[in-house]
Amino acid sequence: EVQLVESGGDLVQPGRSLRLSCAASGFTYDDYAMHWVRQGPGKGLEWVAGVSWNSDYIDYADSVKGRFTISRDNAKNSLYLQLSSLRAEDTALYYCAKGHSGACQRNYFDNWGQGTLVTVSS
Amino acid sequence: SYVLTQPPSVSVAPGETARITCGGINIGDYSVHWYQQKPGQAPLLVIFYDTDRPSGIPERFSGSNSGNTATLTISRVEAGDEADYFCQVWDSSSDHSYVFGPGTKVTVL
Numbered sequence: 758e759v760q761l762v763e764s765g766g767d768l769v770q771p772g773r774s775l776r777l778s779c780a781a782s783g784f785t786y787d788d789y790a791m792h793w794v795r796q797g798p799g800k801g802l803e804w805v806a807g808v809s810w811n812s813d814y815i816d817y818a819d820s821v822k823g824r825f826t827i828s829r830d831n832a833k834n835s836l837y838l839q840l841s842s843l844r845a846e847d848t849a850l851y852y853c854a855k856g857h858s859g860a861c862q863r864n865y866f867d868n869w870g871q872g873t874l875v876t877v878s879s
Numbered sequence: 880s881y882v883l884t885q886p887p888s889v890s891v892a893p894g895e896t897a898r899i900t901c902g903g904i905n906i907g908d909y910s911v912h913w914y915q916q917k918p919g920q921a922p923l924l925v926i927f928y929d930t931d932r933p934s935g936i937p938e939r940f941s942g943s944n945s946g947n948t949a950t951l952t953i954s955r956v957e958a959g960d961e962a963d964y965f966c967q968v969w970d971s972s973s974d975h976s977y978v979f980g981p982g983t984k985v986t987v988l
Contacts (some may be wrong), residue, residue: 792977794922802914802922802965804977819974852921862976863969865912867933869921 759783759868761853766873773843777873779836779853787811787831790856790864793838795849796872805851806838810859821847843877850874881970883980890986897953899983901966904947909968911949913942916982917962925964926951953985961987 765777779791792807806817806827815827826839836853850872856864884902891897901911911929914922924933926942929949939954953960966980 794977801982802916802967802979804975804979807976816976818976857927862971863910864977865910865924865927865967866914866922867924867927869923871921 759855761855761868761870763851763853763870763873766851766875768876768878769843770879771844771877773877774839774841775843775875777838777840777851777875779870781834781836781853781855784855784868786834788859790859790861791829791836792854792856792864792866793827793836794852794854794866794869795847795875796852797846797849800849803849807856807861807864808836809861814861816861840875843875845877848875848877880975881968881973881978883966883968883978885964885966885980885983887981888984888986890988891953891956892988893956893958895956897956897960897985899951899953899964899966899985901949901951901980902947903949903968906947906949906968907945909944909970911942911944912967913951914965914967915960915962916965922965956985956987958987961985 760782762780793805824842828837852872853870854866855868857867913926916922929944963982
């Protein structure tokens, strides 16, 4: 059974940084692309970033480009998202999602974690 | 930037058919995927590549895609189908490579 468990969410002040983690199990982690998708309170889904199976291809939404960094450690079956220069509009539940293939492009998201909450407020 | 549109809400009686549309310019040229999200839960993939169902998803869920509209159809609706439904495409030219529709709340009367 695929399991994705996010952690690291917190209440942080604007301008500060935070690192999210996602622990994966139940599948061959280094065969698949991984993504972060967020959902603001009462809002829809917004894709944030994705990384290919071997980290050769990384992509970001324009809204986070230059502020967020996605990375993965295949030896640890883990996915990370470094959030910097946080803004109030980054407040959201951040989901870790598994892509259906190893490439970062043209994925659908076939498994999701339960999310970790990031609140940006002074 | 590619934009997807969905009706905010759809209401349907138990046993009837719910149709949830996802509009986009020439969306028929894209692969459309659909997710179900119940309150307090993570999204769940219910349709991929326009028409395919993941294992474990009932046959009551089906999809189609042509022209400027993709459609998720839920036949013989049950109370447990009440949820938000989101469509999604990949568009490399958008500011978000992965684009989600705004979501449709399905209410079972």
